[in-house]
Amino acid sequence: MSQAVHAEAQTPGQARAVFRAGARAPTNGWCAGYTQANLISVPADCAYDVLLFCQRNPKPCPVLDVTGPGSWTTVLAPDADLRTDVPRYRVWWNGELADEPTDVVDVRRDDLVTFVIGCSFTFEGALADAGVPMRHIDQGRNVAMYRTDKPCRPAGRMHGPLVVSMRQIPAGLVETATRVSSLMPAVHGAPVHVGDPAALGIKDLSQPDFGDPVDGDAGDVPVFWACGVTPQAALMASRPPFAITHAPGYMLITDVWDETCRVG
Amino acid sequence: MSQAVHAEAQTPGQARAVFRAGARAPTNGWCAGYTQANLISVPADCAYDVLLFCQRNPKPCPVLDVTGPGSWTTVLAPDADLRTDVPRYRVWWNGELADEPTDVVDVRRDDLVTFVIGCSFTFEGALADAGVPMRHIDQGRNVAMYRTDKPCRPAGRMHGPLVVSMRQIPAGLVETATRVSSLMPAVHGAPVHVGDPAALGIKDLSQPDFGDPVDGDAGDVPVFWACGVTPQAALMASRPPFAITHAPGYMLITDVWDETCRVG
Structure with a gap:
């Protein structure tokens, strides 16, 4: 299925709409030229530790954006809903993987801070x-x-x-x-x-x-x-009370050109 | 005075010892090849906002290191005492510049988090x-x-x-x-x-x-x-209750080679 859908989803917005409708596919090869990203959402009282962890480990955890508490939008894709537009999520309780849903709209927390992290x-x-x-x-x-x-x-x-x-x-x-x-x-x-x-x-x-x-x-x-x-391995080791991430390989597709990530 | 002292201070450690002893000089031209850095120390309850401000403004605020609360050491210069080894500090109360001392050892707070930020x-x-x-x-x-x-x-x-x-x-x-x-x-x-x-x-x-x-x-x-x-201009605009910074041009000299800041 993913190949057929993929061929029709030319823009990041179109691809996100496909995933919002429930499609599950690794995003590898989708929307060539647009930056894909890792997600990790944690309660606000864990956000400083996560942000500092990323600062101290910039090669694995290059932070591209951080939302305000309770916000599900990012400057990297202003029309995106971060609760629905990733093809597969992971929900973590105390560092244990609890679920792999295609959206997280039923998470009734307004204190989550979401980190958008660069992807290879x-x-x-x-x-x-x-x-x-x-x-x-x-x-x-x-x-x-x-x-x-x-x-x-x-x-x-x-x-x-x-x-x-x-x-x-x-x-x-x-x-x-x-x-x-x-x-x-x-x-x-x-x-x-x-x-x-x-x-x-x-x-x-x-x-x-x-x-x-x-x-x-x-x-x-x-x-x-x-x-x-x-950061997912750190969740598994550090066991914060709650977290949401993308599933590995099932990324957020942003509106940002890959080329903007290049220096020199 | 600074020129004569400068000629003798060949290593970052020697330069920091000169400043620890009370010398006041802009660090421009000192210890060629070693990375100099901006400092900003804020109470722990302001640290997330400062770290996020830096993440959101990486060109002016590239974070090289962040200390734990109450710590005055950095991995960038393990022997340095961040309270004494900068030639001139600035102490800020509610966003107003209150003092420009040569050390801040008399600051009796154990909740300060210090950000070490890259320098041109x-x-x-x-x-x-x-x-x-x-x-x-x-x-x-x-x-x-x-x-x-x-x-x-x-x-x-x-x-x-x-x-x-x-x-x-x-x-x-x-x-x-x-x-x-x-x-x-x-x-x-x-x-x-x-x-x-x-x-x-x-x-x-x-x-x-x-x-x-x-x-x-x-x-x-x-x-x-x-x-x-x-970040100093942000302190002046945002008026947190307390902060310490270096004085512009009077930087922390680290043990890190400039060359490590280069990509490609």
């Missing part, structure tokens, strides 16, 4: 433009994401491991992928590691913690970028 | 390396800073105008200055405006709101960068 899908467009193949897209899969053994710098009650996304990159294009992504610090920037999963405490690339396993071609090198799912 | 002095080194003359340094002056008529995006109780620093740049080097600074988004990044002070609501370049007037040579163009004094 933005630099994937730049990588593709530079001739770097995206194996997971070619294979019709979600990107592979892994919990590492590297702790983030904690902030108040928020702590947890760095989560990374992995892309299999032809060895001759690793330099290009590094250079191109480094110019996009608002969406994770340069890789955090190239080549050795064990250096990040990842035992088996075929067993990602989030997303799908992705096969490499001969001569590919696994390249790891800090990932916007890191 | 960092990219000045990169500009100089690229052959761009720094008129204010050649003239032995502090950089010229101006309050603009552009409001920052507010956050809770924090609001105020964008403050910019201005450098007179030879017209043929404006492209170089733009390109080089754009690669340093953690220290204000690319200019916010080139050429026309009136476009920012600046009536008279010879009357800066902070720092010293700086003369341009024939053929120079005024180039404006977002400035880390912006």
